[in-house]
Structure formats: structure tokens, C-alpha cells
Amino acid sequence: MAMVQDVGEFLRLVLILVLIPLVLLKVGRKASGNGAGQLRLPPGPWRLPVIGSLHHLLGKPLLHRAMADLARRNDAPLMYLKLGEVPFVVASSPTAAREILKAQDVNFASRPWTPTLRVMMADGKGLAFAPYGAHWRRLRKICVLELLGPRRVQSFRRVREEEVARLLAAVAAEAAAAAAVNVSERAAVLITDTTVRAMIGDRFERRDEYLEGVTEVGKLLLGFSLGDLFPSSRLANLVSGTARRAEASHLKMFELMDCAIRQHQERKAASMDRGGGDDDILDVLLRIQKEEGDDVPLTMGDVKDTILDLFAAGTETSTATLQxxxxxxxxxPRVLHKAQAELRSKLRGKATVDEDDLVGVSYLKLVIKETLRLHPAAPMLIPRECGETCKVLGFDVPKGANVLVNAWAIGRDPGHWDEEEAFKPERFEGSHGGLVDFRGIDMGYIPFGSGRRMCPGVAFAHAIVELALAALLYHFDWELLPGGGELDMSEEPGVVVRPRKDVRLRAVVRVPPPRAGEEGAARRCP
Known part of the structure; x- marks a missing residue:
């Protein structure tokens, strides 16, 4: 989530800042004025007229780190900022997160609809950004019971195992050639193909185009464009150009979805000629969309946006976690060797890793938990909106404020975690650590959020990450590249935070994987 989308927008923002002295001559309010009357707002950094707290974030594209630093310097586990015209409240401690995500969950269950989001959601609301209400409740129920529930996730086991086999074959070929393995690229291909097959029953030949579109959507929906921060200003909207980008992106993504649906229909017709096949997620949504008599009908736009939401959430977050x-x-290396020893002791030279093998594997699960503590895929989660003015930790949160929960800062809170910056999977062992999981119960560990708007795809994402990581560690030894020094662990700004540079490693085959077949190759859309 970058404060400034590109250099051009940065220069435009500088131009606006140059005009501020002229604006100040006409502004009669105090610098600390916030229009909130006698509300007792949470503490926060000092503000300027017009731009509010924006100057504290310029040049700091990693928002989760910038917000954590501001909260620390202002001793504000619950912090107030005014970014342009928009009030923000940021929770950076387990106690503050518990108030927002659990104790007063209903009041914070909606999403803020920015001008950009309104353009992007012109034809359907989807699930991730739908306002809290009957429409969202129905979509959530469909996702939990029919799309992403345990039975449906289990039905995609064959897809996961086939795609992991393809991954292993590709890595083995690179290892045989003594070539560096680009783990980042391999992870993206694996997760994308697995997710798309679960969604539409086939690989998507326009995968790369689709991934580029998903990246653009992420920047637009949760990026801090001038138009979103100054919604009443036509000039800000014109200068930022975000509305034009949003409309172009919306049209492009819907065109890609039309292509995917046509591909899906052709595949279903072919499978019916062969005696039918298993339902995928799009099958379920289309069936529900056609059902009559429901008080909250789904439009075709809702179906497309829901698939887009599930696809983006399923690919971006899982890819980042695996990287x-x-x-x-x-x-x-200590963690690597311990995880490998556990897997190789259990499998005893078995040719492949399947999901049944992972039932009794414990240390690998701790590795994934610790990865998500240090590197939650969406470190600021997805913004919420305060429905009615309320008290949180003794402070007033005004109605309409955008509310952010800094899961990254909470996962590194020294008051909750010992050696909070160290990678120690063992911290999740024992009577307390063993009870910490992904369900959002322990507010010190919320990589997928908590409460009503918690990510519904946890089981779907965890299944592919766990199988892929187990297979990679079982079949190969991994080393840093000779002469490459330490890995670059810096982050790429975005809604979902990945490593800034591709993770490249040397792989050495220890248990040769079988060769993967080529079944299920994607067809090109007409």
C-alpha cells in the first residue's frame, strides 16, 4: 500500500504542497483542528491544515512500518491521523485490536467506500469490500458453507497435488542444470494455477495478464490516491488520474472474467460429453445466481466480483507466504534442517508427499505460523469503517473514520512476544503457543484478521502452502547462492507485501520427485 502510486503522482503532490502557504492565508482554523467537536480523539502526530498528517508518511512507502513507527513515537497503541480530508484510526496493539475486531466487531464491520472503490465496484459488490448488510451476509454464508468450507477445500486435493508435482519437476530440472531456482516465480505459478483450477476447473492461459491486472487492482483499491484522500476536491481527482485508471482496470478485469467464464463453459460442455465432472467454485456461484425466490439476489456482476475477490485473496497472500x-x-539452516529431518523421518524415502503424510507433521506447521507472525501477507489487513461514534480504550472513534489494524506491528509487539524479531518456530510449542492458531482468537496473532470480516479462505490458503512447503523441503536441500551473501529481506510496498527482490536459491535433489504429467493445460479464449 504505497502513499504515492508513482513518481508522476509524487510530483503532482509536491505541486499541491507548494500551494499550501497560499491556502493557509485563507484558513482560519488552528493546525490541530479536526472538526470533531469535543470528542476525545486518540493521540497521534501533529497535523497541518488541509493535508493533516500526510507529511509524516511522505517518502515512507511501507505503510505498516511507517504506522508502527508513528504509534511507537507517540505512545499510541490506538492512534488518530487525518490524511487529507479523511480521518484514520490505527490499532497497533493486541488490546486495541480486540476492541475493534471482537468486542465492537459489528460497529466496525463495514468497509470504507472510497471514490476509487465506487468505480471499481460499479457492476457488483463482491465479498471483500461489500458493505455490511444482507448482501454481504449472504455472500459470506455462501463462501463459508459452499465455496471455502472444509469439504470443498478437500475436494480440490487432487488439483493441489498435481500442481505441486509440476512445481517439483520444474525445480528438479533447474537443480540438475545447477541453475538458480527463482522461488518467487515458481511460487506464483503454482499458487495461481492451483487457485484458477479450483475457481474455473482449468488453468488460464491469460494467467500473466490476469496477475498484472490483480496487482493493479490492489494498488487502486487500497492505495492512498489524492482523489481518495480529498474526495470533495475535483482538482485532486483530476490530478491523480485514479478514476480513469480505476475505470480502465475495471473494464479489463471484467473482460478477463468473461474470457474465464467462456473457457469454463467450454470445459463443462466437453466434460458432459465424457460423462460429467466435479463442480468448481464458479459452478456453485452460477447455480446460486440462477436460483429464484431469494430476497438478496446475486447479479452476474456480483459473481464476477466474488471470483475476482477470491482469486486475488487466494493467489496474492499464499504466494507471498510461500516466498x-x-x-x-x-x-x-537450523530451522531448515529440523523441518527436513521431521519430514524425511516420517516419509522414509516415499516417492511423493501427499496430504495424508502431513497429518502427524508438527514442526512444519510451526514454521508456517512463525512466517505469518513475522510476515503477515496483508500487514494492515483490509480497512474497516466506524459505523457510529464509540469509545475504544477510553478514546472516541468518530463515525465514518477509516480504521486500520496493524497486524504486522501486533505480531512484533515486544510486550506480547519474546525476541520478537527472531524467526523461532518453537515459540508456538507448549501449553500456550500450541493454542495459538489462525482463527483470530489470540489478538496477538491475527495474520488473517478476526471477527466477522476475517478472511474466509484460511483453510484454502493453508492447504496449498503447507503441501508445497513440505514437498520442497522433503525433495530438495536448499542453499543460498554462492557469493550471493545474505538474502535481501526488504519488502515490496503493496496491499499484500512480498519480498522486494525475487527469492533465488540453489536446490540440490535429495529425494527425486516423479515426473509430472501435462494434463489440464489451459485453452485459449476465443
Whole structure:
């Protein structure tokens, strides 16, 4: 999530800042004025007229780190900022997160609809950004019961195992050629193909185009464009150009979804000729969309936006998690060898790793937990909106404020974690650590959020990450590249935070994987 989308926008922002002295001559309010009357707002950094707290974030594209630093310097586990015209409240401690995500969850269950989001959601609301209400509740129920529940996730086991086999074959070929393995690229291909097959029953030949579109959507929906921070200003909207980008992106993504649906329909027609096949997620949504008599009908736009939401959430977050996990074990040989020893002792030379093998594997699960503590894929989660003015930790949170929960800062809170910057999977062992999981119960560990708007795809994401990581560690030894020094662990700004540079490692085959077949190749859309 970058404060400034590109250099051009940065220069435009500088131009606006140059005009501020002229604006100040006409502004009669005090610098600390916030329009909130007698509300007792949470503490925060000092503000300027017009731009509010924006100057504290310029030049700091990693928002989760910038917010954590501001909260620390202002001793504000619950912090107030005014970014342009928009009030923000940021929770950076387990106690503050518990108030927002659990104790007063209903009041914070909606999403802020920025001008950009309104353009992007013109034809359907989807799930991730739908306002809290009957429409969202129905979509959530469909996702939990029919799309992403345990039975549905289990039904995609064959897809996961086939795609992991393809991954292993590709890595084995690179290892045989003594070539560096680009783990980042391999992870992206694996997660994308697995997710798309679960969604539409086939690989998507326009995968790279689709991934570029998803990246653009992420920048637009949760980026801090001038138009979103100054929604009443036509000039800010014109200068930022975000509305034009949003409309172009919306049209492009819907065109890609039309292509995916046509591909899906052709595949279903072919499978019916062969006696039918298993339902995928799009099958379920289309069936529900056609059902009559529901008080909250789904439009075709809702179906497309829901698939887009599930696809983006399923690919971006899982890809980032697998990259960070491989980077951390490679730079922590003790952890790598311990995880490998457990897997190889259990499998005893077995030719492949399947999901049944992972039932009794414990240390690998701790590695994934620790990866998500240090590197939550969406470090600021997704913004919420305060429905009605309320008290949190004794402070007033005004109605309409954008509310952010800094899961990254909470996962590194020294008051909650010992040696908070160290990669130590063992911290999740024992009577307390063993009870900490992904369900959002322990507010010191919320990589997927908590409460009503918690990510519904946890089981779906965890299944592919766990199988892929187990297979990579079982079949190969991993080393840093000769002469490459330490891995670059810096972060790429975005809604989902990945390593800034591709993770490249040397792989050595220890248990040769079988060769993967080529079944299921994607067809080109007409």
C-alpha cells in the first residue's frame, strides 16, 4: 500500500504542497483542528491544515512500518491521523485490536467506500469490500458453507497435488542444470494455477495478464490516491488520474472474467460429453445466481466480483507466504534442517508427499505460523469503517473514520512476544503457543484478521502452502547462492507485501520427485 502510486503522482503532490502557504492565508482554523467537536480523539502526530498528517508518511512507502513507527513515537497503541480530508484510526496493539475486531466487531464491520472503490465496484459488490448488510451476509454464508468450507477445500486435493508435482519437476530440472531456482516465480505459478483450477476447473492461459491486472487492482483499491484522500476536491481527482485508471482496470478485469467464464463453459460442455465432472467454485456461484425466490439476489456482476475477490485473496497472500517461508528457512539452516529431518523421518524415502503424510507433521506447521507472525501477507489487513461514534480504550472513534489494524506491528509487539524479531518456530510449542492458531482468537496473532470480516479462505490458503512447503523441503536441500551473501529481506510496498527482490536459491535433489504429467493445460479464449 504505497502513499504515492508513482513518481508522476509524487510530483503532482509536491505541486499541491507548494500551494499550501497560499491556502493557509485563507484558513482560519488552528493546525490541530479536526472538526470533531469535543470528542476525545486518540493521540497521534501533529497535523497541518488541509493535508493533516500526510507529511509524516511522505517518502515512507511501507505503510505498516511507517504506522508502527508513528504509534511507537507517540505512545499510541490506538492512534488518530487525518490524511487529507479523511480521518484514520490505527490499532497497533493486541488490546486495541480486540476492541475493534471482537468486542465492537459489528460497529466496525463495514468497509470504507472510497471514490476509487465506487468505480471499481460499479457492476457488483463482491465479498471483500461489500458493505455490511444482507448482501454481504449472504455472500459470506455462501463462501463459508459452499465455496471455502472444509469439504470443498478437500475436494480440490487432487488439483493441489498435481500442481505441486509440476512445481517439483520444474525445480528438479533447474537443480540438475545447477541453475538458480527463482522461488518467487515458481511460487506464483503454482499458487495461481492451483487457485484458477479450483475457481474455473482449468488453468488460464491469460494467467500473466490476469496477475498484472490483480496487482493493479490492489494498488487502486487500497492505495492512498489524492482523489481518495480529498474526495470533495475535483482538482485532486483530476490530478491523480485514479478514476480513469480505476475505470480502465475495471473494464479489463471484467473482460478477463468473461474470457474465464467462456473457457469454463467450454470445459463443462466437453466434460458432459465424457460423462460429467466435479463442480468448481464458479459452478456453485452460477447455480446460486440462477436460483429464484431469494430476497438478496446475486447479479452476474456480483459473481464476477466474488471470483475476482477470491482469486486475488487466494493467489496474492499464499504466494507471498510461500516466498517468505522459503526465504526464512534458507537463511536459518537450523530451522531448515529440523523441518527436513521431521519430514524425511516420517516419509522414509516415499516417492511423493501427499496430504495424508502431513497429518502427524508438527514442526512444519510451526514454521508456517512463525512466517505469518513475522510476515503477515496483508500487514494492515483490509480497512474497516466506524459505523457510529464509540469509545475504544477510553478514546472516541468518530463515525465514518477509516480504521486500520496493524497486524504486522501486533505480531512484533515486544510486550506480547519474546525476541520478537527472531524467526523461532518453537515459540508456538507448549501449553500456550500450541493454542495459538489462525482463527483470530489470540489478538496477538491475527495474520488473517478476526471477527466477522476475517478472511474466509484460511483453510484454502493453508492447504496449498503447507503441501508445497513440505514437498520442497522433503525433495530438495536448499542453499543460498554462492557469493550471493545474505538474502535481501526488504519488502515490496503493496496491499499484500512480498519480498522486494525475487527469492533465488540453489536446490540440490535429495529425494527425486516423479515426473509430472501435462494434463489440464489451459485453452485459449476465443
Amino acid at each position: 517468505w517461508a522459503m526465504a526464512e528457512v534458507a537463511r536459518n
